[in-house]
Amino acid sequence: MPKKIANTTNIVICGVGGQGIILASDVLCQAAFLEGFDVKKSEVHGMAQRGGSVITHVRFGKKIYSPLIEEGTSDFVLAFEKLEALRYAHYLKKSGRIIVDNREISPMSVLVGQADYPANIDRELEKSGKTDFVDATTVAVELGNMRVVNILLLGVLSKYLDFKRESWEESVRKNIKEKFVELNITAFNKGQTS
Amino acid sequence: MKSLLSGNEAVARGAWEAGCIVATAYPGTPSTEILENISKYPEINSEWSVNEKVALEVAAGASFAGARALVAMKHVGLNVAADPFFTMGYSGVTGGLVIVSADDPGMWSSQNEQDNRHYGRHAKVPVLEPADSNEAKIFTRIGFEISEKYDTPVLLRLTTRICHSSCLVDLGQRKETDIKGYVKDMKKRLVLPAHARVLHTIVEERLKKIAAYSELFRYNKIERGDKTLGIITSGVSYQYAKEVFPDASFLKLSLTYPLPEKSIRKFAKQVRRIIVVEEGDPILETEIKAMGIRVTGKEKIPLCGELTTRVLRDSFFKVRKSRKKEGRIPPRPPVLCPGCPHRGFFYIVNKLKLVATGDIGCYTLGALPPLNAMDTCVCMGASVTNAQGLEKALGKDFSKKLVAVLGDSTFFHSGITGLVNAVYNKGNLNLIILDNFTTAMTGHQPHPGTGKLARGEQGKRIPPEEIARGCGVELVRVVNPNDLKATEEAIKEALAYDGVAVLIFRRPCALLVKPRTPYRIDPELCNGCRLCLHIGCPAISLISPRGREKPLAVVDEALCVGCGLCVQLCQRDAIVLTEKSDA
Ligand SMILES: Cc1ncc(C[n+]2csc(CCOP(=O)(O)OP(=O)(O)O)c2C)c(N)n1
Numbered sequence: 001m002p003k004k005i006a007n008t009t010n011i012v013i014c015g016v017g018g019q020g021i022i023l024a025s026d027v028l029c030q031a032a033f034l035e036g037f038d039v040k041k042s043e044v045h046g047m048a049q050r051g052g053s054v055i056t057h058v059r060f061g062k063k064i065y066s067p068l069i070e071e072g073t074s075d076f077v078l079a080f081e082k083l084e085a086l087r088y089a090h091y092l093k094k095s096g097r098i099i100v101d102n103r104e105i106s107p108m109s110v111l112v113g114q115a116d117y118p119a120n121i122d123r124e125l126e127k128s129g130k131t132d133f134v135d136a137t138t139v140a141v142e143l144g145n146m147r148v149v150n151i152l153l154l155g156v157l158s159k160y161l162d163f164k165r166e167s168w169e170e171s172v173r174k175n176i177k178e179k180f181v182e183l184n185i186t187a188f189n190k191g192q193t194s
Numbered sequence: 195m196k197s198l199l200s201g202n203e204a205v206a207r208g209a210w211e212a213g214c215i216v217a218t219a220y221p222g223t224p225s226t227e228i229l230e231n232i233s234k235y236p237e238i239n240s241e242w243s244v245n246e247k248v249a250l251e252v253a254a255g256a257s258f259a260g261a262r263a264l265v266a267m268k269h270v271g272l273n274v275a276a277d278p279f280f281t282m283g284y285s286g287v288t289g290g291l292v293i294v295s296a297d298d299p300g301m302w303s304s305q306n307e308q309d310n311r312h313y314g315r316h317a318k319v320p321v322l323e324p325a326d327s328n329e330a331k332i333f334t335r336i337g338f339e340i341s342e343k344y345d346t347p348v349l350l351r352l353t354t355r356i357c358h359s360s361c362l363v364d365l366g367q368r369k370e371t372d373i374k375g376y377v378k379d380m381k382k383r384l385v386l387p388a389h390a391r392v393l394h395t396i397v398e399e400r401l402k403k404i405a406a407y408s409e410l411f412r413y414n415k416i417e418r419g420d421k422t423l424g425i426i427t428s429g430v431s432y433q434y435a436k437e438v439f440p441d442a443s444f445l446k447l448s449l450t451y452p453l454p455e456k457s458i459r460k461f462a463k464q465v466r467r468i469i470v471v472e473e474g475d476p477i478l479e480t481e482i483k484a485m486g487i488r489v490t491g492k493e494k495i496p497l498c499g500e501l502t503t504r505v506l507r508d509s510f511f512k513v514r515k516s517r518k519k520e521g522r523i524p525p526r527p528p529v530l531c532p533g534c535p536h537r538g539f540f541y542i543v544n545k546l547k548l549v550a551t552g553d554i555g556c557y558t559l560g561a562l563p564p565l566n567a568m569d570t571c572v573c574m575g576a577s578v579t580n581a582q583g584l585e586k587a588l589g590k591d592f593s594k595k596l597v598a599v600l601g602d603s604t605f606f607h608s609g610i611t612g613l614v615n616a617v618y619n620k621g622n623l624n625l626i627i628l629d630n631f632t633t634a635m636t637g638h639q640p641h642p643g644t645g646k647l648a649r650g651e652q653g654k655r656i657p658p659e660e661i662a663r664g665c666g667v668e669l670v671r672v673v674n675p676n677d678l679k680a681t682e683e684a685i686k687e688a689l690a691y692d693g694v695a696v697l698i699f700r701r702p703c704a705l706l707v708k709p710r711t712p713y714r715i716d717p718e719l720c721n722g723c724r725l726c727l728h729i730g731c732p733a734i735s736l737i738s739p740r741g742r743e744k745p746l747a748v749v750d751e752a753l754c755v756g757c758g759l760c761v762q763l764c765q766r767d768a769i770v771l772t773e774k775s776d777a
Contacts (some may be wrong), residue, residue, distance in 0.1 A: 033196075038361075038362065039198060040359060042358060042359040044303075044358060045227075050556065050559065051528055051529040052526055052527055052529070053526040065436040065437050067326075067359035068503060072517065083524070083526070086519065089517075090516060090517040090518045107526035107527075108562070108563070108564075108730060108732065109524045110524055112563070112564055112727050112736070117524070146752065
């Protein structure tokens with residue numbers, strides 16, 4: 001790895017289209033910006049979002065060139081679904097960490113019985129890197145709103161990033177409709193203390 | 195002040211800061227958010243046009259009036275708009291005219307990966323290629339300046355990774371521009387042969403002047419580094435090259451047509467070896483080679499697919515094999531959403547084993563298993579006309595099992611001319627318009643069938659059924675596609691009918707309406723027959739509970755929106771409403 005990009009933090013965020021992945025990356029980027037980093041993010045819109053596999057790249061550090069994370073260099077894979085975590089696990093660097101919602105959503109081929117959902121997926125993930133399994137959906141449902149899964153997962157991620165609390169809160173306020181801010185901050189806290 | 199903006203947001207901001215007065219677009223990934231964001235600025239009179247040709251012509255008219263105008267589209271949109279694009283290259287501008295083309299290397303959301311930098315050369319229009327959002331904003335302003343200074347439209351060429359990547363952008367204020375006003379100038383705007391002959395020579399002179407400007411253009415810049423290796427690059431490729439060759443010397447080109455030949459020669463003398471790093475076609479490479487300069491390019495860097503840091507590194511260095519677990523992980527392609535109103539129609543097409551010429555939109559997903567209900571997809575509008583060609587070649591009998599399928603936005607975009615053609619030429623077209631009251635694929639933009647305008651205000655609604663009748667179609671039906679029986683009957687009626695029939699399957703996009711009470715499957719009644727799986731609803735799956743002889747279908751209540759399509763398929767009345775009621 002060239003020295004110049006060694007102090008960059010790379011985070012792959014992935015899941016199923018429609019899960020609020022883009023919002024999660026917006027909140028993360030804004031927080032990184034408030035921390036004074038150069039930030040880049042790349043996402044896909046359109047066709048890919050209709051219940052398909054979705055990946056967003058977030059990078060921050062002193063100076064960022066490419067908006068895309070190179071395979072094998074990601075510090076984190078933040079996944080909203082286990083199969084998607086596995087699909088993008090090759091982005092992880094050796095010492096990287098997977099944070100994944102304990103959730104399985106079957107793609108169409110599995111639903112109609114043409115393919116199998118990988119059997120020991122938890123173990124497969126652990127082979128790719130240290131893995132935090134988080135009951136994000138379960139907790140979000142307890143909080144009364146499935147949609148806060150994304151912010152809850154960011155709460156988990158925040159344990160490993162040295163960001164100020166204010167940066168996260170300000171970013172949540174900037175990106176989320178006012179009437180949902182409190183709920184989302186509660187979700188963030190749940191993630192952070194999980 | 196700095197703000198995190200995507201390339202598309204940055205183009206919108208750049209247009210606003212540059213005093214742009216009129217903006218037009220037809221949606222298309224990855225360009226859509228340009229107009230979505232421009233329409234938030236009250237100073238810019240913006241519209242969703244019916245298609246890209248219309249959008250460009252409206253913007254050209256604004257330029258005739260002396261107002262700064264911008265038009266945005268995805269790469270294939272410029273094919274639709276190519277006719278006015280070429281002529282505007284001759285005609286030139288009065289108010290600055292910036293034409294934004296968003297190309298899609300890797301085809302994240304497109305049917306091809308055409309490299310629209312060719313269009314600049316082909317139409318003799320200068321091309322600007324920003325390498326990030328900040329440049330996208332600056333180049334939008336510079337585009338207007340070049341346009342007015344040299345009396346030419348300017349092509350601002352973006353790619354998916356510019357449009358949908360975000361970085362920090364320096365924000366400025368709006369500088370109002372004057373609308374110069376309309377002054378008749380036939381030699382310039384009435385492009386007849388006699389005028390065009392004169393204009394062509396002007397265009398060639400203009401290109402020489404812009405080439406001279408290109409030599410001094412501050413964003414065509416040399417970054418001095420190691421003299422043994424020089425990189426010539428443009429657009430997002432620059433970012434990848436900086437990571438793969440951090441120590442090399444760089445010539446980063448931004449105004450890439452016409453090229454600054456002298457600067458390129460100067461750079462070539464400073465370095466021992468040159469690599470041209472470009473995504474897509476070898477456009478810079480071919481021109482630089484034609485200058486007699488030896489470079490390495492596409493013999494190493496792939497022509498197909500998206501360029502990435504990894505792909506570039508792989509082209510020149512030995513890298514560790516990818517740990518990608520391809521093959522073992524079931525793919526997850528996009529699917530029709532639960533409750534999508536397109537689903538019922540495709541189920542019947544599959545059931546009746548019809549041939550369906552198709553088109554582009556969410557409904558193209560009806561081609562995927564288990565629906566398998568679409569045969570072709572060429573370009574917007576082609577469903578209507580491809581069907582006519584099939585009938586012409588194979589005869590009227592073939593049209594008895596043939597339907598042409600397109601969405602409402604696609605119908606307005608380019609389906610109407612095909613419909614007129616079928617009526618006029620005595621075809622037996624069975625045209626299906628899947629009317630979900632929106633342009634769903636690109637994120638729910640309004641269109642004439644909705645009557646809503648870009649800035650939210652109410653416009654005039656134009657119902658497709660009235661257009662069909664106005665075109666002389668006698669069999670026109672509006673049907674609810676969630677009623678499978680009515681759907682099947684309507685299709686059979688159209689197939690049996692001699693002449694052009696138009697069926698409009700109307701129901702709003704499932705993402706735009708409140709979900710209804712979800713269904714569940716009674717395990718006592720379900721016999722695992724799989725009938726409900728034939729509609730390909732992501733909310734329904736088959737499980738094999740321990741101790742149960744036959745498999746069991748289950749509905750994911752969190753996904754089900756209560757459309758009731760599956761209920762109509764179950765022979766055992768096993769699919770019932772959940773008790774939970776949100777009413
Ligand atoms: C020339 C051209 N312009 C734009 C697009 C992008 N695009 C793909 S489908 C589509 C419209 C889809 O809307 P509609 O026909 O209403 O179908 P829906 O997605 O709502 O089912 C658009 C704008 C394209 N593929 N080609």
